Amino acid sequence: MASPIEQFEIKPISGLDFTLLGYDISFTNSALWMALAVIASTLLLTASMGRGSLVPSRWQNVAEMLYEFIANMVQDNAGQAGKKYFPFVFTLFMFVLLGNLLGMIPYSFTYTSHIIVTFALAMMVFLLVTLIGIIRHGFHFLSFFVPPGVPFYVMPILVPIEILSYLSRPVSLSVRLFANMMAGHTMLKVFAGFSVSLGVVFGLAPLAINVALVGFEILVAFMQAYVFTILTCLYIKDAIELH
Amino acid sequence: MNDQSHDDKLKAFSQKLEQFENPSTSSDSSETIAKQNTLGIGFRVGVELAAGIAIGCGLGLLIDHYFDTSPWGLIVLFFLGSAAGFLNVYRAIGKMGYSVGYKEEKPNQPSSD
Numbered sequence: 001m002a003s004p005i006e007q008f009e010i011k012p013i014s015g016l017d018f019t020l021l022g023y024d025i026s027f028t029n030s031a032l033w034m035a036l037a038v039i040a041s042t043l044l045l046t047a048s049m050g051r052g053s054l055v056p057s058r059w060q061n062v063a064e065m066l067y068e069f070i071a072n073m074v075q076d077n078a079g080q081a082g083k084k085y086f087p088f089v090f091t092l093f094m095f096v097l098l099g100n101l102l103g104m105i106p107y108s109f110t111y112t113s114h115i116i117v118t119f120a121l122a123m124m125v126f127l128l129v130t131l132i133g134i135i136r137h138g139f140h141f142l143s144f145f146v147p148p149g150v151p152f153y154v155m156p157i158l159v160p161i162e163i164l165s166y167l168s169r170p171v172s173l174s175v176r177l178f179a180n181m182m183a184g185h186t187m188l189k190v191f192a193g194f195s196v197s198l199g200v201v202f203g204l205a206p207l208a209i210n211v212a213l214v215g216f217e218i219l220v221a222f223m224q225a226y227v228f229t230i231l232t233c234l235y236i237k238d239a240i241e242l243h
Numbered sequence: 244m245n246d247q248s249h250d251d252k253l254k255a256f257s258q259k260l261e262q263f264e265n266p267s268t269s270s271d272s273s274e275t276i277a278k279q280n281t282l283g284i285g286f287r288v289g290v291e292l293a294a295g296i297a298i299g300c301g302l303g304l305l306i307d308h309y310f311d312t313s314p315w316g317l318i319v320l321f322f323l324g325s326a327a328g329f330l331n332v333y334r335a336i337g338k339m340g341y342s343v344g345y346k347e348e349k350p351n352q353p354s355s356d
Contacts, residue, residue: 164327
């Protein structure tokens with residue numbers, strides 16, 4: 001019986017395993033699905049909008065809905081000044097969403113179930129937010145870590161806590177996405193394994209659960225992409241406004 | 244279709260149009276987070292708490308490694324990290340929208356809708 005975590009194994013695609021200066025830079029299954037996600041989202045957003053008809057076709061409707069969903073999210077959560085960062089937020093959303101959804105295709109690979117991928121995304125958000133804060137506010141950005149109206153003798157404790165809390169953002173952002181995706185896919189595989197080992201008659205019960213779980217996983221795929229994006233918006237707002 | 248309902252429709256449409264052109268900026272972002280299901284909240288709280296402690300311990304070990312202060316860096320930063328974790332949880336739950344830093348109380352803005 002295949003192990004439930006075998007699906008997360010990264011393998012180079014045969015014929016595409018290269019090394020450069022001693023580093024392994026093979027084109028792996030993870031890279032393949034990332035590339036597919038980029039191609040799919042680009043196709044979805046360009047090809048479907050190609051004609052840009054006033055009465056949208058189904059695909060155009062999908063593209064418009066996604067665009068408006070994120071545009072409104074940025075507007076509501078990051079404010080007017082945050083609109084500048086819409087392209088970044090939208091790209092991030094599409095990459096995470098398609099990673100989660102393409103992972104639901106049987107035999108595919110879910111790159112968002114790897115902590116290094118989600119951590120890289122979260123680190124990107126973290127660095128961008130910090131840069132926005134420093135560029136917009138300069139030295140004043142450090143006041144971010146100094147709560148207003150606190151007596152000075154509490155500062156030595158409170159400021160490190162605030163800094164640690166700030167530093168823990170990328171960790172919680174990435175772990176949330178990664179853990180949700182990995183747990184969901186492992187669960188699917190475990191129940192599928194039950195179905196196989198219990199045979200045709202008794203295997204129907206885990207199969208029924210699996211059907212429900214697939215639906216649940218698709219919900220989780222949307223939810224986690226949504227949460228990841230909305231938190232990015234909130235962080236951008238923080239950096240812009242500095243309370 | 245009589246004139247009355249036509250007028251009403253027109254009015255509703257112009258209202259919608261106005262809303263679209265001047266979207267209210269008063270909508271509270273933290274509400275959307277508070278509206279999620281309990282499982283999501285539970286999971287989030289766990290992650291927030293663990294993230295704070297993990298960052299504290301990691302940083303403590305790093306400091307110990309580079310400044311040869313073992314075990315004091317780990318001890319101090321473990322407690323500070325735990326406090327940061329609790330702070331994260333408090334912010335996530337307390338409708339403060341995950342933000343680092345204290346928010347000063349804002350008077351409720353009158354919402355336009």
